[in-house]
Amino acid sequence: QVQLVESGGGLVQVGGSLRLSCAASGGAFSTYAMGWFRQAPEKEREYVASISRSGTFMTYADAVKGRFTISRDNAKNILYLEMNKLKPEDTAVYFCAASHLSVPVDGSGRYSYWGQGTQVTVSS
Numbered sequence: 001q002v003q004l005v006e007s008g009g010g011l012v013q014v015g016g017s018l019r020l021s022c023a024a025s026g027g028a029f030s031t032y033a034m035g036w037f038r039q040a041p042e043k044e045r046e047y048v049a050s051i052s053r054s055g056t057f058m059t060y061a062d063a064v065k066g067r068f069t070i071s072r073d074n075a076k077n078i079l080y081l082e083m084n085k086l087k088p089e090d091t092a093v094y095f096c097a098a099s100h101l102s103v104p105v106d107g108s109g110r111y112s113y114w115g116q117g118t119q120v121t122v123s124s
Contacts, residue, residue, distance in 0.1 A: 002027030002113050004096050009118030016086050016122070022079035022096030022115055030054075030074040033099040035111060036081045038092035038120075048094070049081065050104035059104040063089075086122045093117040 008020040020036070035050035049060045049070040058070050069082040079096050097111035105111075 002029065002032065002098050004098060004113055004115035006094065006096050006115045006118040009094060009120045011121045011123060012086055014086065014088060014122055014124050017082070017084045018086065018120060020081040020083065020094055020096075020118060020120070022081075024077040024079070024098070027098075027113075029072075029077040029098075031100075032113075033101045033104055034070075034072060034079045035097045035099065035105065036070060036079075037095045037097060037108060038090075039095070039117075040089075040092040043092075045095070045108060047106040047108065050099075050106060051079070052104055053102045057104055059106060061106070083120070086120075088122050088124050091120060091122050093119050 003026045005023045036048040039045040051058045051070045055072045067085045071080045095117045096115045098113040099111045
């Protein structure tokens with residue numbers, strides 16, 4: 001069973017950038033496809049991006065395509081989310097998650113393990 005801990009959230013102005021990290025322990029990180037999700041106040045959790053086990057294939061939600069980049073370092077057991085050109089609507093708690101599948105998936109139900117989340121606030 002893998003444990004996930006997110007970090008890197010914070011307060012940033014519109015148009016700014018942040019890089020989130022998700023450190024994995026207790027499991028074989030490279031055997032999991034990984035994803036990022038977010039949840040804004042009073043809204044349902046939504047898919048952001050995902051990446052295959054090897055890091056070769058990535059998928060993104062339309063809302064972040066071209067602004068966010070997901071990546072992973074299997075040697076360090078870390079997942080990243082580089083966020084650029086941030087908008088107020090990106091404000092949310094961001095969660096990383098691990099799936100037993102090998103390919104990127106956008107359904108939260110396909111993920112077995114979740115981190116506790118990190119807050120991202122974009123101020124205008």
